[in-house]
Amino acid sequence: MLPGSARLSRLRPLATGYRAAARLVRALPPGVRYPLAAAGGTAWYAADLGRRRNALVNYAAALGLPESDPEVPRVARRAFENYCRMLADFLLMGSLPPSEVPGRITVTGREHADQAVEAGHGAILAMPHMGSWDFAGGLASMLGYRILAVAETFPGSLNDAVVETRSAYGLDIVPTGRSAVRAINRALDRNEMVALLCDLPNGPGVTVNFFGRRATVPSGPAAIACRNGVPLIPAYCFRSRPGSYHVHLDPPIHTPSPEDCAGRDGTQELMQMVVQHFERFIREYPDQWYAFRPILGDPA
Numbered sequence: 001m002l003p004g005s006a007r008l009s010r011l012r013p014l015a016t017g018y019r020a021a022a023r024l025v026r027a028l029p030p031g032v033r034y035p036l037a038a039a040g041g042t043a044w045y046a047a048d049l050g051r052r053r054n055a056l057v058n059y060a061a062a063l064g065l066p067e068s069d070p071e072v073p074r075v076a077r078r079a080f081e082n083y084c085r086m087l088a089d090f091l092l093m094g095s096l097p098p099s100e101v102p103g104r105i106t107v108t109g110r111e112h113a114d115q116a117v118e119a120g121h122g123a124i125l126a127m128p129h130m131g132s133w134d135f136a137g138g139l140a141s142m143l144g145y146r147i148l149a150v151a152e153t154f155p156g157s158l159n160d161a162v163v164e165t166r167s168a169y170g171l172d173i174v175p176t177g178r179s180a181v182r183a184i185n186r187a188l189d190r191n192e193m194v195a196l197l198c199d200l201p202n203g204p205g206v207t208v209n210f211f212g213r214r215a216t217v218p219s220g221p222a223a224i225a226c227r228n229g230v231p232l233i234p235a236y237c238f239r240s241r242p243g244s245y246h247v248h249l250d251p252p253i254h255t256p257s258p259e260d261c262a263g264r265d266g267t268q269e270l271m272q273m274v275v276q277h278f279e280r281f282i283r284e285y286p287d288q289w290y291a292f293r294p295i296l297g298d299p300a
Contacts, residue, residue, distance in 0.1 A: 014158035018091075022165075025088055026095040034242050037088040041081030051292040055079060058291035061211040062282055078287035082239060086132050086290075089243060090165075093134060098142065098169050105139040106240065109249030112233055113145060113193065116252065122188040123252065124225045124232045128199040128278045129290040131237030134166060136247045137195060141170025146192035148172045150180045176202070181224065188228045195235070196221045198271070199278055200293055206268040208275045213296035215275075222270035226261040232270065234277035238288045250277050 025033060045052055055076040060067040063075065116123035127133060137147045149166075153159045153175045166173050172192075174183040184194050198221050205216040225232050231252035240246040253273050255261055261270060282289045 014154075015161040018158055018161045022091045022093075022095045025091040030242050033088055033092075034085055037084040038081040041084035042077060044084065045077045045080040052076065052080075054294050055292050058289075058295050059286060061213050061296045062279075062286050062289065062291070064211075075287045079290060080292075082288050083290050083292075085239065085242075089132055090134055092243070093138070093165055093169070098138065101135065101138045101169065102142060104244045105135055105247060106244075107139070107143075107247045107249075109235075109251075110143075112249045112252055113140075116193070116231055116233065117145070117191060120191050121228065121230045122191045123193055123230050124221050125193055125195040125235040125249075126198045126221050126232045126253075126274045126277075127195060127235050127237070128282065129197055130282070130285065130288050131239055131245050131247075133195060133197070133237055134169070134171070135245050136235075136237045137166075137171045138169030139247070140193065146172070146187070146190065147195055148174065148183060148187040148192055149195040150174055150176055150184070150197075152176055181220070184224055185228065188224075188230055194224075198274055199289075199291075200295060206271050208268065208272045209300040210275050210296055211279060212300055214298050214300050215296050217271050217275060219267045219271065221274070222255075222261070222267040225255045225270070226258050226266065229255065229258070231255065232274055234274055234281075236281045238285045248281075253277075 028036070045055075056067050056072055059075045059079070060069070060072045063069075063072060065072055113123065133149065137149055140147050147170070149171055151166075151173050154162055163173050172187070174180045187194050196218070198218055201216040202218050204219055206219045206222075208215055208217055210217070221232060231254050233252045234250040236248050236250075237245050253270065255270065256266070261267065
């Protein structure tokens, strides 16, 4: 067997395991599914010292409390639990008929997306790592919006299985990288929505004040919005009850002309505005923010 074939044979079980896990999650009643997921999150919080340490720093700043305050580890632990509940819901999507999605999602602020579509140039949905953007994007597609999302890839056949699940809900997924910029520009030319996660460092970025700390966030969302003359719409998703989510869209941040927002200063100013929207929502739902990486640095 060729080395490449051997590697493929090792990776194919990832897709098989994903589909088997989806069937198992679907078979479990919600009263079992979500407590098991939460228990997995509690165990992860206890075992992963690095991510737990990152989380404590981030949530202390978000809450405006010292790390020694007992509320900080409580919120951090609940965030790990909520992340695992979200993973259970993502696995559920693997065997969930798309027709069931609308009953699991509520939306406020939809008029802001409608206005962007009516203007004819699309928009950037600027999102923090909260809730389940897969559910949110699936609903948006069913409501008639065309959504392009940029996502990290998974190993081998697992990536194919995950993309297949997302595509079944009408999501157009492109992997991170240079080709993503071309795909985003084409989507905006077609008057589509582009969903970008904007709260974690990922490649080139700009420095912003995030909860009173210095943080690096991606500059791409602001730069692309400027070049294409489209608004940035801060969007959030949070778990409203077991298996269900709420999506909220804030009023758009309208970008100035490309000449006025060119360079790092222009993109930094726009991303600072986006982060200020994020701060308000994260403060309201801190345990639904998945802040397990180093995000917040020294005091600003």
